[in-house]
Amino acid sequence: MRLCIVTHNIIKGDGQGRANYEIVLEAIRRGYHVTLVAINVSPKLQQNSQVKWVPISVKGFPTALLSNLVFTWQSRHWLQQHHHEFDLLQVYGCVTDYPADINAFHFVHSGWLRSPAHTWKLQKNLYGAYQWLFTALNAHWERKSYQMSKVLVAVSEGIKRELIDIGVNPNKIRVILNGVDVEEFVPEVRERSQFSLPENVTLALFAGDIRTNRKNLDTVLHGLVHVPDLHLAVVGNVTKSPYPQLASQLGLSERVHFLGYRRDIAEIMKAVDFFVFPSRYEPFGMVVSEAMATGLPVITTAISGVAEIVTPESGVVLNDSEDVIALADAMAKLASDRDLRSQMGQAARAIAEQHTWKSKAKIYVDLFEELHQGKA
Known part of the structure; x- marks a missing residue:
């Protein structure tokens, strides 16, 4: 299977990026070739012969909103030209606006916008206004992205409920909780x-x-x-x-x-x-x-x-x-x-110990295989 993953970061020490990193390791272990359309990729993955990195540069843009827009445009352009080179496409939220087989949601901007604790509701200033704009635009793009995706992965039951609240068919949603590194985080004592x-x-x-x-x-x-x-x-x-x-x-x-x-x-x-x-x-x-x-x-x-x-x-x-x-x-x-x-x-x-990253990555790649077999 030829897999393509589109996301900002695929690195070990970064929240969502860690999930991406573990998924790629499991895909490699099963012998698959993986194309990564991303800003940052772990050096370990870059050195693997089964991995192809398509770097997307967003340097020089002053805000996260502009950087995200540039990433979306560049990744969509690349996917339009190269979609025939892979069997399965996984994306994250509204990171790109190209139709995907699997879309994993680690954050739902619509849910955050409705929260009484949203920054704009507590800070009626220029910073708060920017946060409102950032969240509102991402919420709009998220709705488009879930409509273009075949299967959505929620990282918690709470995220699943939020996706259902914004109109996602529950039958399209799989819940895969995030994992934890039980080898790096261990019960030891430090001075x-x-x-x-x-x-x-x-x-x-x-x-x-x-x-x-x-x-x-x-x-x-x-x-x-x-x-x-x-x-x-x-x-x-x-x-x-x-x-x-x-x-x-x-x-x-x-x-x-x-x-x-x-x-x-x-x-x-x-x-x-x-x-x-x-x-x-x-x-x-x-x-x-x-x-x-x-x-x-x-x-x-x-x-x-x-x-x-x-x-x-x-x-x-x-x-x-x-x-x-x-x-x-x-x-x-x-x-x-x-x-x-x-x-x-x-x-x-x-x-x-019941929620290791390795166990979660296996669930993701099992899902990839299930969808790939369904397309065959």
Whole structure:
């Protein structure tokens, strides 16, 4: 089978890009040839004789919206000329507007646009207006893309519901949850000093984009006020982030440790006691499953797709992302009980081991084979 995948990134250390990377590895293992129309491709894949990379350049464009448009135009032009060279085409959302056999949805912009936590609804300024435009246009393009796709893959049941809400036939949808690297994320211990984090205190971790409100660090900080003995490590780019200032205003500067953007998140997770991630809108939330694989109890919200694998034995799922007191109570409960954290961490690890990337990649490639056989 000759497979073509069109997406921005096919690299190991990037959310959706990681899913793409694992799918390509499994396709190669089964002897298939894979054409990758992408901006970035892992060097390991570039060196494989079964892989052909068609690079798309979006350098020099000032916004994500313009970059995405350029990628769409260039990829469509290439597909129009070369579609006869492969047997099956997989795309991601509205990354291109060429008809596809499989379209995998890791994010539904229509759902985010309807969310009461959308940036525009909280920031009535130029930045908020840009976010509204970006989301609204992508929502429009998504509707076109699902109409042109034979099968849609949703990364959670929540994403499936959102696709149905915008008119997708449920019979076209397959649910394949995202996976986790249980070899990189493992229950080990690291010295906090190497990350400039305090020893001999209970330490929670938050990781995500802290330049916008979607990941909900503000509620974590307000909740932390009610848990006076708990410290918090924050991984995320602080450039233009309002949260260092908010932490200072709340009197939390000595207990909140901003580490900036880091690529060693797997190591940092080994140095903390539990993970907190009450996102306001999250199609899945791979960082939560990575924390579970590290053997950490987790706190997340029902709106997050990853909540579908979090059990009461492994973590806490909050019904309301804005409930400061409920979040504070959950953090206080974990902060005060070391034995409970240990028990929940073991349960979390056991769940993560059932959702490895290799197992998810096999499901994807099985689906490719099923569709290819149907076309024969």
